[in-house]
Amino acid sequence: MLHFKVINHQLCVGQIEILGVSSASMMQVGDTDIVSLYAMFDTPPESVVVGPIAPFPLPGNAAGTEGE
Amino acid sequence: MESYSNQPVEGFPIRTAYVGSVCIISASQSAIVQFGDRAETNAKLRALALQRQEDHLTGGDVFFESYAIFDRPLPELIDPDFDRGQVVQLQRTNCSPHIAVGHIQVIATSSSASLLVGNGMRLTGESRIKHIRQYPRPKPFPPVGC
Numbered sequence: 602m603l604h605f606k607v608i609n610h611q612l613c614v615g616q617i618e619i620l621g622v623s624s625a626s627m628m629q630v631g632d633t634d635i636v637s638l639y640a641m642f643d644t645p646p647e648s649v650v651v652g653p654i655a656p657f658p659l660p661g662n663a664a665g666t667e668g669e
Numbered sequence: 670m671e672s673y674s675n676q677p678v679e680g681f682p683i684r685t686a687y688v689g690s691v692c693i694i695s696a697s698q699s700a701i702v703q704f705g706d707r708a709e710t711n712a713k714l715r716a717l718a719l720q721r722q723e724d725h726l727t728g729g730d731v732f733f734e735s736y737a738i739f740d741r742p743l744p745e746l747i748d749p750d751f752d753r754g755q756v757v758q759l760q761r762t763n764c765s766p767h768i769a770v771g772h773i774q775v776i777a778t779s780s781s782a783s784l785l786v787g788n789g790m791r792l793t794g795e796s797r798i799k800h801i802r803q804y805p806r807p808k809p810f811p812p813v814g815c
Contacts, residue, residue: 602755608762609684613769622700622775622782625714625794630686630770631706632763633789643738644800 681766686786691773693784700778706788712781714796715739721803728803736799743795 622628626638660666688704696702701712717736721728733739750756778784781794 603757604760605757606760606762608764610764612765612767614771616772617770617774619773619775620777622778622784623780624798625712625781625796627710627712627783627785627792627794628775628778629783629785629789629792630688630768630773631785631788632684632768633792635791637792638794639743639796641738641741641797642800643736643798645802647802648800 677760679760679762681763683788684763684766684768686768686770686788688769688773688786689771691775691786693775693778695777695779696784697777698779699781701781701783701785702778703783704786707785708790710783710785710789710792710794712783712792712794714781714798716780716796716798718798718800719803720801722805723803731801738797738799741797 619628624640627636691702693702699712699714701710715733717731717733719725719731748756773786775784781796783792783794
């Protein structure tokens with residue numbers, strides 16, 4: 602038997618900024634007992650872009666950079 | 670999974686969430702924004718994202734039933750001991766009755782997502798998304814001599 606002890610002290614948050622919450626996901630301020638989130642995602646290989654699509658210009662200080 | 674809710678909570682058994690202000694630009698496609706407590710959430714999303722060369726009016730319909738991802742069963746934990754609460758004994762101690770957040774800024778919630786200020790008991794979220802590309806195969810090079 603595993604004994605799991607949680608002590609919640611003061612919880613005060615200044616600000617939360619979120620871009621997006623999507624696809625059966627959650628954002629909660631509060632307590633909860635059980636959370637189960639499932640995600641199934643199927644996409645063809647063509648939609649995965651390997652490598653840069655557009656050639657990027659050299660950075661400003663190109664001479665001083667480490668390079669790959 | 671029932672076992673957690675019956676286990677002891679010391680100190681303050683229920684914490685209250687205090688939020689100063691909330692700013693949400695968009696809550697779309699069955700998204701939930703709730704202030705207050707909630708017992709059970711069962712959020713489901715099924716999506717077929719189709720990209721095709723042909724117009725959708727002439728290209729025809731697509732059906733969820735055609736793809737196995739939409740009726741594949743969810744993985745399940747089979748452990749009778751866990752269900753009886755004999756694996757983990759969880760003890761929570763809340764030293765303060767509050768959870769305070771000054772400001773929440775959200776650009777968008779969508780697709781069965783939930784934004785909850787308050788307590789929940791059981792949340793189950795399920796999303797199944799299938800992407801399809803419908804384009805003609807690139808033609809092979811013509812044989813020599815053509």
